[in-house]
Amino acid sequence: MAKRIADEPAFVLHRYDWSESSLILELLTRHHGRIAVVAKGAKKPSSNFRPVLLPLQPLHVAFGGDAEIRTLKSAEWLGGQVMPTGEALLSGYYLNELLIRLLARDDPHPALFDVYAAAVRVLAADEPEILQPALRAFELLLLREIGLLPSLDMQTATLAPLVPLERYALRAEGGLVEWPDAEGRGGLTGEQWVAMQAALDDAAPFHAALRAAAAMGELKPQLRALLHYHCGVSTLRTRQLMMDLQGL
CATH class of the missing domain: 1.20.1440.120 (Recombination protein O, C-terminal domain)
Structure with missing residues (x-):
């Protein structure tokens, strides 16, 4: 049974196009290190991921799967700091x-x-x-x-x-x-x-x-x-x- 991780502190390190609507993300997580996840539908205008998956911003994420690339289930922006310029x-x-x-x-x-x-x-x-x-x-x-x-x-x-x-x-x-x-x-x-x-x-x-x-x-x-x-x-x-x- 694939393990699901929730409420994991994370930052987006990099993002790649995976399909017309999805992204592959490199995440730095506190308890699991650097991981890769797929954010399905993240490029769609209606996606909840779209405004959240930004670099240099603190997140809490949930993901699951036992493959090399997990599946991102949710991502919550924690706020508290502006984007550097x-x-x-x-x-x-x-x-x-x-x-x-x-x-x-x-x-x-x-x-x-x-x-x-x-x-x-x-x-x-x-x-x-x-x-x-x-x-x-x-x-x-x-x-x-x-x-x-x-x-x-x-x-x-x-x-x-x-x-x-x-x-x-x-x-x-x-x-x-x-x-x-x-x-x-x-x-x-x-x-x-x-x-x-x-x-x-x-x-x-x-x-x-x-x-x-x-x-x-x-x-x-x-x-x-x-x-x-x-x-x-x-x-x-x-x-x-x-x-x-x-x-x-």
Whole structure:
């Protein structure tokens, strides 16, 4: 007997046309991870799904079936936040692309769901000064949740402690390593990496990491390279779109 799940917190990550009237949705759910569902008739003007199945909006959904693609039974918009616009909207699509590329289906990550929900609230708040730190915080916590982030308070290869004023870089294949630039440009200091590890271990890790990342501009290129490596691409689609729009 096919199992039916009800009242499941969820976000729409992506949607595909399935037929003239229906959609296939990639959902991030709190207790079931990333799943695919078919929303039958969702493209019809009269469908109750039509105004609800939007990205970056909190939902409660019900679905059933035991196939790879389940059937969406209902979806309720929880309200409480506006749709991000401009750079914040593109940033939300970027988070969604990371989740689709890096999360296996049917692999629950409740803590990561909560981090994503917190990040989406920041995007909807329209506060440009914290947008980039929020992205860095999400990237770090995503990598840690799926086991791709080494401990940031020691050198990865040797497990040696970090020297507070020495600089270190995060590498895809080597983890946290000494920064080779003798003049000290780039990388982050040992003190900064230790502070970031403490933020990730905080009881409210997203907001703690956001605050820490606000003072760490050199974090962005290192995380970008790490994410591209694990996603198997040179540039993510959403990042290319951002660059194209900025170049207009």
